[in-house]
Amino acid sequence: MSVYENYVTQFGSFKKIDAFGYLDYLEGHPDEPRKHGKVVLVTADTPLKASRGEGKTTTTIALIDALRARGIDAAAVLRQPSMGITAAGSKGGASGGGKASLTHPELVDWGLCGEMAAIAAAQNLLVAFAEKAVDDERLDTIAVPRVSETPSRSLRRVRVDDGKNNIAERVVLTPTCELTQIVVLSRSMDEISNRVSNMVAGEKDGQPVRFGDFIDLWRITNILTEAVKPAYTETMQGSPVYVHCGPFANVSIGIPSLVSVEMACARHDVVVVEAGYGTDAGAQKWLDIAAREYGAQWPSAAIVVTRATTWRDDPTLRWRYPFHVHRLESLGIPAFPMINLWDGEDDQVLELRQQASHLKFREPIVGNLFRDGGDALVNQLDGFVAAVQNEGIPSVPGSHKGMDILEHVRWIADSAYGVPAERVVMRDGFSESLQDARALCAALGQDLNDYAVVAVKSPATMTDNDSAPEESRSVTLKKVEVHAGAGLVQVNLTSSLTTPMPKIV
Structure with missing residues (x-):
């Protein structure tokens, strides 16, 4: 054998x-x-x-x-x-x-x-821990979303009001969550544990709190064994x-x-x-x-x-x-x-x-x-x-870590979508979202520019309007979301939902 x-x-x-x-x-x-x-x-x-x-x-x-x-x-x-x-x-x-x-x-x-069912169970358990942390006054807000393998428009944004706390939460499909990204990128259970530990559970008094600050990570990694x-x-x-x-x-x-x-x-x-x-x-x-x-x-x-x-x-x-x-x-x-x-x-x-x-x-x-x-x-x-x-295996190009995130996104738009930097535009609210992301990373002792960029976009378009003439195609930046455990920063470029609805046949 x-x-x-x-x-x-x-x-x-x-x-x-x-x-x-x-x-x-x-x-x-x-x-x-x-x-x-x-x-x-x-x-x-x-x-x-x-x-x-x-x-x-x-x-x-x-x-x-x-x-x-x-x-x-x-x-x-x-x-x-x-x-x-x-x-x-x-x-x-x-x-x-x-x-x-x-x-x-x-x-x-x-x-x-x-694996999707196990990841969903683990991610939702993390949210349950975060909710209990709110009860115990360890958290004021919850940053990590619940997940589901079946879509529901009503669950995209929810508020949980128990009479004492009124907390905003959301639900996304399992494959879009940070824990899925961690499993995709990790090469050992120790790495998964470290990454989950660095996931941001929420905030307390305006400062980010990691899951590793208040839970035993074996409870999550045991769920992910298979x-x-x-x-x-x-x-x-x-x-x-x-x-x-x-x-x-x-x-x-x-x-x-x-x-x-x-x-x-x-x-x-x-x-x-x-x-x-x-x-x-x-x-x-x-x-x-x-x-x-x-x-x-x-x-x-x-x-x-x-x-x-x-x-x-x-x-x-x-x-x-x-x-x-x-x-x-x-x-x-x-x-x-x-x-x-x-x-x-x-x-x-x-x-x-x-x-x-x-x-x-x-x-x-x-x-x-x-x-x-x-x-x-x-x-x-x-x-x-x-x-x-x-042909030999080509060498991998150098890392972009450390590149300013705006320059990084403009580079993606140019190289992957054919839109030059000058036609990458920012929607109202994007600058504030980027500023909040930088502040979050700084509070974690990290630099947002060291994160790998995940472009969040429509699957059916490359630009704001693919049917437009080449010289007028643009890409609009909409918001930024930090996934500290995965080491990724998601930048929304075009309309796309993390809970797409089923097809009626």
């Missing part, structure tokens, strides 16, 4: 891997055989509608099936979705579709991997897939946990990582938060997925897909356009290839992956395989 098997346990219908323990063992035994897999990022065009995916998961599954058919040891790392968008029908599932599906899609789509373990499942063709954390790249990080990717890289030659929503969302956060600030691997290549309709239907939005592809190329990442055909679109292939050539893309990969799965890709991957195998 391999050492790896010692860290694998059966969890219902699938397996869980103690990634913390396995990676710690490898670090302590440098002679133990391990691989150093290369990361491939699967990202996408910005969808025409927030509720419509472009096919990243379907592509990811088909891609690893095709790579393995070519004799390459490939695996995928997918995100555990939120039931607030999958079970509620607001978006498609997160387990692929058709021939490019997982063997047990219900385990992913219905949250049965378990939640920190990636789940293992397979595609219908038997390809290995790890699932852990990461939905909502528009209002959170939107990437799988760093340990799940690191573990997969220790076991496979090519690891295909799915990033949420479009290249302006999940891919931006993998590159600028996971890789640039937290030491995750810079991708050796990227697949940029689009539907034929998204790419071409609205003439005012056609600029977005080429922008995404060329931006990744400018970062030294070979970016391969993937056109996800739907039924009835096979006769458009020649025209699509001609358009791709006109835009100076690499040779596009085209197929109906729902219908054909990895079989559609096997013979189209020569250039992709050459790029992954023949």
Whole structure:
């Protein structure tokens, strides 16, 4: 039995891997055989509608099936979705579709991997501790929100009045909360404990109070014992897939946990990582938060997925897909356009290839992956395989920690959305919000500029108005929210809700 098997346990219908323990063992035994897999990022065009995916998961599954058919040891790392968008029908599932599906899609789509429920329990227990701290006069306000896996408009903002205290609280979806971000970024239980300890519970006499000031953190970390373990499942063709954390790249990080990717890289030659929503969302956060600030691997290549309709239907939005592809190329990442055909679109292939050539893309990969799965890709991957195998892993660009936060946000707008600094504008109230965030960090003995920036934005737009002419597109800054435990500062850029409503069908 391999050492790896010692860290694998059966969890219902699938397996869980103690990634913390396995990676710690490898670090302590440098002679133990391990691989150093290369990361491939699967990202996408910005969808025409927030509720419509472009096919990243379907592509990811088909891609690893095709790579393995070519004799390459490939695996995928997918995100555990939120039931607030999958079970509620607001978006498609997160387990692929058709021939490019997982063997047990219900385990992913219905949250049965378990970490979201455990994170919700732990986050809500933190709020309960904060409420008790108000009763005990340790806190005057509560800063951390409750969470739910199902959306409710009535719970976005609430007040709790027990006759003695009248406290403002709020509720967000589990994947958007700080504790989810902590699990995504942490590499050990000690790190999780330290980060939770540094979460701001609220204020007392105008000064921030951390959770570590008044609770025993083992109560929280014990709840997360299984939640920190990636789940293992397979595609219908038997390809290995790890699932852990990461939905909502528009209002959170939107990437799988760093340990799940690191573990997969220790076991496979090519690891295909799915990033949420479009290249302006999940891919931006993998590159600028996971890789640039937290030491995750810079991708050796990227697949940029689009539907034929998204790419071409609205003439005012056609600029977005080429922008995404060329931006990744400018970062030294070979970016391969993937056109996800739907039924009835096979006769458009020649025209699509001609358009791709006109835009100076690499040779596009085209197929109906729902219908054909990895079989559609096997013979189209020569250039992709050459790029992954023949090019070394690019070095990660330098950290932006210490950069003034306004300059940092302007840099994101310019590099990720194509909006120059002079057209990044501040809504009324933003300056006050930024001033409050700086004061909070100063009271914690920290510098806001040392935090990694999480852009909170609409999943379906890159700017205030993507249909506007290029020379007039802008990005509006709306508010700032500090997540001291996660080491992140969230900056709201465009309209986006942390409790999206279900789709009525």
